[in-house]
Amino acid sequence: MQRGKGMKFVGDSRIKAEGKMPNVPKDYSEYPGKTEAFWPNFLLKEWMIGAIFLIGYLIITVAHPSPLERQADPTDTMYIPVPDWYFLFMYQLLKYEFASGPYNVIGAIVIPGLAIGALMLVPFMDTSKERRPFKRPLPTAFMLLAFAAIFYLTYESVANHDWEKAKAQGAIVEEVQFDKESEAYQLYTGAPGASCIGCHGDAFQGGLGPSLVNTGLTSEEIIDIVHNGLNDMPGGQWKGTEEELQVLADFLENLK
Template identity: 40%
Template sequence: MAHGHKTDEKIVYVGDSRVRAKSSRMIPQDFSAYPGKSEVFIPNFLLKEWMVGVVVLVGVLCLVMSEAAPLGYPADPTNTQFIPMPDWYFLFMYQLLKYPYTSNHFVVLGTLGVPGVAFGGLLLAPFLDTGKERRFYKRPIASTLMFLSLISCVYLTVTSWSHYEEEMKAKNLIPENIKREEELHAGKGKSGGAETGGAKKPGAQAAAIVAPDDPGAQIYQKATCVSCHGGDLKGMPSAGIPMLRGVGDKRSKDEIMGIIKNGNGNMVKQYDDNIKKGLTDADLNKLADWLSKQKAQ
């Protein structure tokens, strides 16, 4: 302490040792002994991760804006030919639920048990694997679980997509998003261009139902045809289900019967299903005859 105003007197500052000196300045830890191998998490490492994340996000946004999302047709509960499929990142789970031990009576195991164990183990991994070793070949348990999980997801995803393609090929179907895009491009090439999209003229109307009191009309309401083509025979052309009004202008009775027995294009054969519903060959003959009468007036 100083006494008076003597310039040559030494000044000694006395502090309280119980009070710690505080500094608002963050001094990063020194990693100079490990060049290129380690760094401070905040802010150095976190800033690099943020910059990489921003670049990836901008790239994804550019892809989204440059390419429109593939869309199918509006949902149609009467379309029995439609094969639902989840997004690609859920294909492995979709395939897993097809197996007997994860579906039906074991659906709880497939939806909660298996995913719960898998994702729960992933969440607990940082707490269970606390060793300092980071080389994967010196961490046999963690590495084995990682490779098994990766191989399982890849296998289930590829298998699920392969089954989907085989089913589409067997039913002679085209994915709705591809079919709709093809129709869009075809519509742009027709008269009217992109503004009209190849739409029909306002004056064009569907042909009326011919002989609605015919016995064949009653058989039609009992047959499997009605589930797709509708009770009004209008079908759903946007979903690939043709209209049966005016079908007599395109198909004869024998051709229609052939389609019922053998199928055609996206339509599978309906003969056996109709027989199971209680219809006879005579009924189907009347049905084909009535449909051949459906001509534009």
């Protein structure tokens, strides 16, 4: 055989065809934008951004700590809890006629389940590699609809909630010392003042109604409010005698 003739080239899979760095992927030109290695290039950038946001969040929590309410009282059935701001849209949804009461399952499970299920199916319904939103109308429309619904329901919840009353019912009130066996307290919690404890609490701390501690009112003013009402409190709620009301009014005047 003559030299240089009949020579064959044999490929070896153990030898790399290109001498690129191990962490640099091929340039996939069909995908827009610059490509880079996931480890460590991309992941390092993600960690750096995450660390910046985490530090910023920690600074905000130290500078503006979360406000606390009074100690939870399981016997207080008049307290109306309100979720955090990111769940206010769900809180508002449960106020509507066909999402509350006997239809509570629809508002709490069916509607959120359909919405989340639709968002989860969007990637399978639109498999386009296009990144521009106006080129992907289906997922863009779903996301805009979800954002609009969440924004509207959150706004309605904030606008229609009585935040002053919520602040009053959750306010931390210094506990007052009193004798639960006294005649005045028995009148307050008994039949003559049966509706008092429901609004003003079992320890006069307040709830739907204001706190009765350190009111600065005289016994005469308290009696007048009981008879004629004040603000949201209706008059004519006292079921006892005038002598019993005087005992309770004297007790509340000195409740400090």
